[in-house]
Amino acid sequence: METKLYLRKQITLFKRIIISLLVISGYSCESFVEVNSPSGQLSTEAVFEDKGTANAAVSNIYASLRDSGMLTGNSVSITTKMGAYTDELNFYGISSGTTLNFYNNTLLPTNPQVVSWWKTAYSQIYAANSVIQGVTASATLATTDKNQFIGEALFIRSLLHFYLLNLYGDVPYVTATNYKQNTTIGRSSTNLLYSKIIEDLQTSHALLPESYLSADRTRANKAVAMALLARVYLYSKAWAEAANAASYLLNNTATYKWENDLNKIFLKGSTVTIWQYKPGVEGQNSAEGGSMILLTGPPADVALNPNFVNAFEIGDQRRQKWIGSVSKGTSTWYFAAKYKVKLKTATSTEYSIIFRLAEQYLIRAEARAQQGDLIGAKEDLNKIRQNAGLGNTPAVSQQEILEAVIRERRFELFTESAHRFFDLKRTGQLDSQLTGVKNGWNSTDNLLPVPESELTLNPNLLPQNLGY
């Protein structure tokens, strides 16, 4: 009896303890494991409620374009790699890095550079789409700010797709942030891609402000969108539209005052600059200057192809002013000296320029020639030639003028974001110009391979481009 009582007492006690424990634990269940978002992270919704943070999201896309991917202008951008891929640059490097594969035209679908350009571009496109989505949904941003941010994001989205299309062929056009949709997205045809790029650029042009956000021309405005639109029209053979778009900038002489001095064109305050990157730190200069200018030989990576250097017309001032050289013993190496500053300076003097006015003249020259306006075409072409200290073009027929424009582009736009490759490609001259000049050239080299990992993860991108 006594033991029974003792047992019961004990069980009651045990129960009491269990209950109190459960109560204690139960109390906190809901709240203990809740956490607030960590410092340094801001909810996406909140980002686009405030102009400052929305602007920071947009700024970061520019910074990303400047620092990573195809369009940085440095030694891993298309400027260097696609220059070596064609007849613009020679590879002299000592390490067997990816430039050698570009130079030999022996790219593989696993080439890290090929993979990284693709992935970086689409991650930048994601950021642009996120801005478009966030700003559109925002209830608090002012309409002018909304237009500015969406316009810039649309411009960047179309810019990246334009380069992807011309490097990789038919690529997916990504306009949303939904990963389910973007995981299985298929390729679009070239025509469809151009129409989407044009549509985006037209909307962007409509939304963007007339004037630059800051005097140093580092953010997109209407003119920047129009400059790209002119190029896109040219590439898609919409000659009249290309000429009109170029005129939009060329007629704006108040903002884009012609610069006669070849040595001043690439300065940060140049009046012929349409869009340039703001360096991350004061004192930093252009990425092109940093990677191209040689202080000593042999070059660690690339130098200008001597055949290209020798192909300049006699008297071409660009040969004197835009090309430098270094020698050691009997060897001489040439480098692009459009930008003069390689190292850091107290204050930055040169920024990386993406769009400049000379291209617009050449776009209009070509577009006019294509439309039969040969006088107008020659006028634009001679404008560039005169600046280089050359006489008027001897070209007479439409065909001659078109050839003269492409030739002029080679000497005006060298080592500026792979113009040479794109010009040869869109005019169907890759094989004729590069076979025999480049040992490893094949006609299928007109496209880069789609990264192997992309095809593995998304079979809707199959088949691989021919030749890979």
Add this chain to the structure above:
Amino acid sequence: MNNFSFYKDGKGLYCLFFIWLCFSFSSLYSKNTVRHSTIFTQQHQIQGTITDGINPLPGVTIAVKNKINNAAISDYSGQYTLSASATDTLIVSFIGFKTTLVPIKGRKTVDVQLIYDTTTLQEVRVNAGYYSVKESERTGSIAQITSKDIEKQPVTNVLAAMQGRMAGVNITQTTGVAGGGFDIQIRGRNSIRSDGNAPLYIIDGVPYSSQTVGSSRSTVVLPSASDPLNSINPADIESIEVLKDADATAIYGSRGANGVVLITTKKGKEGLTRYTVDVRQGIGKVTNFMDLLKTDQYLEMRREAFANDGIDYGPSDYDVNGTWDQSRYTNWQKELLGGMASYTDIQASLSGGSSKTQFLISSAFHKETTVFPGDYHYNKANVRFNLNHQSEDGRFQINTTAGFTAQKNNQPGIDLSQFVVLLAPNAPSLYDESGNLNWENSTWENPLSYLEGKYKTATNDLIANTMLSYAILPSLTAKASLGFTNTNHNETRTQPSTMFDPAYQLGSEYSIITATNTQRQSWIIEPQIEWQKSYGKLKTQALLGSTFQKLSGSQLIQEATGFTSNALIYSLSSATLLKAIADNESIYKYQAVFARLNFVFNERYILNLTGRRDGSSRFGSRNQFANFGAVGGAWIFFNKNQTKTNNPVISFGKLRASYGTTGSDQIGDYQFMDTYSTASTNYGGVTGIAPTRLFNADFAWEINKKAEAAIELGFFRDRIFFTGAWYQNRSSNQLVGIPLPGTTGFPSIQSNLDASVQNSGVELTLRTVNFEKESFKWITNFNISFAKNKLLSFPNLKGSTYQNQFVIGAPLTIIKAYHYTGIDAQTGIYQFEDINNDGRITSPEDKQTVVDFSPDFFGGLQNQINWRRWQVDFLLQFSKQKNYSEEYSLGLPGAKSNQTTRILNRWQNSGDNAEFQRFSTSADGEVLDASDKYFNSDGIITDASYIRLKNIAISYTLPEDWIKGVRCRLSFEGQNLLTFTPYKGNDPAFKFAGYLPPLKVFTTGLNLTF
């Protein structure tokens, strides 16, 4: 969200409340103490010596039966004195020996020879985390190694000490550079995520995060960031238990899916104050170098490559175009990795105490240098303190341990191994005539220039825990386990301008330092109640507890450039540009209630029920809580201690089985949140912010179902003891970072995958006592594991991003490769199977051949031989597995990098039947493409099975009378000594091409006990 919570900021309050709960019952029941009356008898002084047959045993407890407070401890010469009456019986006990009862029978001198306790294997208590069980009554699958095994190995990481010694536990070292880590898989790969397979580490009851500290931005010399497990000094460990099946791990609920590693540190022991010093000194070397081409062979390869490609030497082909001396030869492996690392270890400890209070103070110092040229070293120092106390009546117990470890690692900024094999054998000399780095007119990158960059870390670690327990009733104990850990890790990686060729005129304004500061702090409170009671033949035990844990971490990564002098590179404030790359903080909160119910009937039938309810902050508010549980049972069908029939062969027999669920929340923090984070970029004066991740608000717990059945058999008084276990783990609803194509903007998204993965296998262990004589004893331990991983189902695999990675019915460890079909005798180029017959060899269409890298079986064979004063212990580790052949890390044969001599067997002329395709400088796209496909084919995968003499330890104990009062032991130890393998590369087990493989280490040691 409920922002107000009693507990959120009130842990202290909670703790106090619990302690009050404990003590509120104490006064009520304290009266129940039984007081023994002492019967007065005539006392005599008794003395004697305790030995093990050969050596005197110090520290042995000699007590008098039925007389509390009358005990003595033998001194260093094994002698004792105590007073007892002539009719008393002495109880002589010592760890590792059978407790012996010796009636005094009127003697004045009672010498006792203790017998080693080998047959009481079944009586050993095994730590199961929240509770411990008698080995014979164990229902779960638990593997154990003890200090005896750990002490014999010259290792700095606890995981190294476990290698090859535990069934079902597969451990690979990731680098031979100090500070690096290990890969561990307990019963295979459960998760599709390659980083979600780490077990839960518990050190003395406190969870210890094994997530790497440091960042990949500053850690380049190691394949992954610094491993925090290096903070644990292996010499401090008493035992390591690995919990494998559901019965053992379900009580850890959501964190038990990948197994649990319990680390128990050494505790103070009752007895005379003992002072132990252990000194070791040793050397380490690279185990094996590759057989690379000599200059003439190399140049032959290069010339042939140019001839094959039909091109002339280019201006930058310095090795063959006459720029470099073609008669030069340097064995770069020997030159740059052939150094000898030195090892120094000093340990000292002081322990002792009364029967109520014991203490242990220990400290250790470790230093090792590297095989790289230059002064690099890794230092580790630690101190530890342990105090155990129990009240006079034994009802209140407290056990406190605190350990502090400081590590300093100073390594080159980059692991040179990756450059060494690639250097042309006729590359220029490292130094010019005046002793400066030689750049040979800017024609090469001097490998020593990489050593200008340094990787330095300083890590401080504090782990402290306290276990309080109070026996409220004889059958009821309340406990609280409190733990705290604090890790502070600072690391820097420098890239000074002196790394660059001076011809490029880059001054200190281009020098870069990347500094990472990681802080991690956690606390845990686990109040528990234990109840046990016997009802006749039924023994019952119950445990109920709850867990509150919080882990807060922060990391600041800074990059500074632009110094006025390289001498100021470590001063961030001297930089003209200081950038915060990342400034992260994370908080992980975790809460649980757990319980265990155990029934043992007639010491034969055992039932064990465990369960846990978990909540974790890593999930969105809809999915924070989940339940886990397991049931385990055992039937002891034969036990010689119970069975009357004296079977001469079989001595023990047990069947056990378990089934249950566990989970995993190893997914990183905040993954369910949709946020932007600071990107540390500046554009026009604005600091950028970028989308943090693709988010999924709805991912939930994954569930692992584990089943196990095992048999344990002892023969000949357990001298042969066999365990055979079969297990099957199935995980479903897996939490994975689903890989995404680049078009999504991110590499992956956190999500639950509707796929189910099965790990099944058989683990066999055999322990035999081959000889058991007084002067000669030989014990063999053998373990072998056969594991099979299988993807059971994956709805819509075809439509997912995994379609070219996984195959239903095949393991997760597969890769899909091209099928290599040989060399075209005409063109001399590798050929592959065109699976879809479209005339092109493309990925993924033709990359469909499945190759599995998981080992067919692995295990270890350990022998321990004692002969008089000698002890020899050696471990053979073996594995049947595949690996990439050594060419994998060497690139294209014919390009400007060195190769193994095997490639000389290459195609040269039409009709050649060669092993390797024709040489090319990489200008031939077809050869380059075939080479790349070969590296991604089954042709490059080769047998990498091995048997390795992993560890050997020989020790000799000096006779006691050599130095009076000092026990002295001399030892020789070796690690990774010999490997038998058909594999031709550096190390068949090593999977991190380009990094330094584990070294071969020899040490000699001296151990003194006063």
